[in-house]
Amino acid sequence: MDNGMGEIEGKSHRGGFGDLGGEERGLIDRTFRERIIAVGFVGEGKDEASVLLELEELCSLINTAGADVVEIVIQKKSSPDPATFIGKGKAREIYDLAETLDVDTVVFNDELTPGQQFNLEKIFHRSALDRTAVILDIFAQNANTPEGKAQVELAQLQYRLPRLRGQGQNYSQQAGGIGTRGPGETKLEVDRRRLVRRVHKLKRQLKAVGAHRKNQSKKRRHSYNQSVAIVGYTNAGKSTLLNLLADSDAVVADRLFATLDPLTRRIQLPGGESIFLTDTVGFVQKLPHQLVEAFKTTLDVVIEADLLLHIVDCSHASPETQILAVRSVLEEIGAGEVPEVLVFNKSD
Template sequence: MSAKQRTARTGLSGARPSPSRLETAANAAAAAPKGGYVTEKERELAVLVSVEISGERRRLTAAAAQARAAAAIHEGDEDSGEPGAIAELDFDAALEEFQELARSAGAEVVATVVQRRGKPDPAMLIGPGKVEELAAVVASSGANLVLFDHDLTPSQLRNLDRELPVRVIDRTQLILDIFARHARTREGHLQVELAQLEYQLPRLAGKGKSMSQLGGGIGTRGPGETKLETDRRRIRARIDRLKDQLDTVRRNRRQQRQRREAVPVPTVALVGYTNAGKSTLFNALTDAGVLESARMFATLDPKLRHLALPSRRKVLLSDTVGFIRNLPHALVTSFRATLEEVERAELLLHVRDAASPNIDEQKMQVERVLAELEVSKTPTLQVLNKIDLLPADKIAELKDFPEANTIAVSAHTGDGLQALIAAIEERIGGAQAVDPTATASFRIPQREGRTIAALEAGCFIEDKRFEGNVIFFTAHGPASLLQRYRRYIAQEHGVLPVTSPAAARPRRRTQQIA
């Protein structure tokens, strides 16, 4: 084992969260396998395993070179033609990212094992010789956990489980555990547990002798069900119950959204790679006080807050879960209800870490998930965050020669936030926007409380006064909302456009997940 293959021990900080819901649910539904989730019962010392497949490297090199060439064309420079260096940088960055994933799950990384192969080994992903080396590293380091930066098939997981004396967890299982730790709402817990159980179901086979014991008894026909069949049946029943509960949550969310849409306030959704600073930006814009953390996936449950724009219009700002390289499809499916805020947004703010050396690759990963959500055509504003970590000349370059549709900001210092708000205003309420901002004076009987409340909720109100049983005020807000109550308008300030966001851009129907 070379020195480069080992990583320095990294201490953990902060209190450890409670065990995930899966530990309780899975133990009740099935016999717990050796490959489990990170718990508080013992200190987790992990050996990381990463495999670089030459075919994947060629694809990565081509994608990186293409991205760099596109950037060079945009900037008017020629490509320097060194794709190999990009591939090495991307592989090292991916390994560093996986180390951070492990730390976010509560593990201390004590060693790293890397293998480069022409193709994956079908039996154990890595070759038999590398498995022996891995076992030796585990023994010498005192590790009690092996983490693979790849998805393992059920047979690969089963074979590794037999060869290694400690638990083996693959990339998807690790990400699911992190999600379980950060879920705070009932909906978040339900979605994580559903994704975990659906992931575990095909991996029950061969998880030990206890899984094949007969479970027949008095009153049964024949020898009875095997324990494995019983476990599967129980987990499937639990999955069905979770889906029913999520359907109820989804219906409640839909009703809440319908009540919000009765007063047409546009939604602006923050999207981006995990740890790009979305929650910090969300707090800087709204003073929401949501959790800010350098840990991955610190934000799991969606947050909604009002944001006041210079035109006195209000928009709903939504903070959502971050994306990551090779985000498990099961998570995108399970969290579809949570991501509905992204699907139904009028504008997306793609928050990017300007200080990351892999900013272009991260952008492509986010865009892949957005395409899977069928929102890739939604108007998007690129937000380059963390510019306070850049050299002064680079900051000046970003501000003096900004790219099209891009705003450079620092959510930490507040630099560029006013320009960002102005850009949101232009895209939401500008003259060419779907629902431009307008102004009108109203004369409304006080008995029309719902009308008054709707206008006060969706507009900024000025010059309010009462005369008898009538209330007078001037409202600045979405033209569609003012049009809705046109019969109460006493005076229009300019020409009030006849517009409606729903009519101008029909909302997408949310795909139902079975």
């Protein structure tokens, strides 16, 4: 039965995220390969070809996260709908398609507001995720060191906090609406306060890590060795280059975001001079702001570098787009003025 928001009554579909999921194992459930509909949005000032490229990358991200895209849907609309992003009619179409294809989760190429996500899940009776959630999920899978895990957890909490929702009528209690005032606290309020405390603790831990990194950086500068950071789009071949130049053992894998933690090696150049060469986390289009903020201590090595080796995958359909995406993140973290050398990789 349809209500004011187009909600369809009945039991929610299986899935691994939020209140509509079972046991939570991250943002995408990997106890089985979820079946996904990927949704792109072509709005004013954006052409369909560029959105299709972004959707191709989104499908790769979803595959890396451990799920399968079974259908792609594109909505063409002058501007996003404030309530559902794609409009209620299109959302109902996607619900029907999801029922037909036995889909578990609908993933959007663009970031959804907490309200849009909530409204869409009411219509879909399934999880509604966005690109940010998928990238956070991949980072959570690949974080191995205590620092990396803390950074990813901080980013996930900052993403989830505004999306916390209570059960049933408790949805509105946090706002203190009519009929909700009274003694005691809702579970939502307790959960929110607990997560806020955890965020503050993680920020303190990462601040201490950042101070330690700065001390290490000072010691390296006192050695008069120049610092070179390898940057680039994810899966462009940064770790492979480090291994080749430094005879190192950085993890190399043909998948997105295989490297999260920086790895520094000292190498000697043919002229006898030594430099510090650092492999860094890869960038991507629409890299979540939460991740950029959380990984600031890791990205300091890029900001403080004397030179950036920007690795470009020239086999990609649009290397120019990837170059611009990387440079956008470099600007965001304050490394836009660091000297840069473009290195084109995968020419074979």
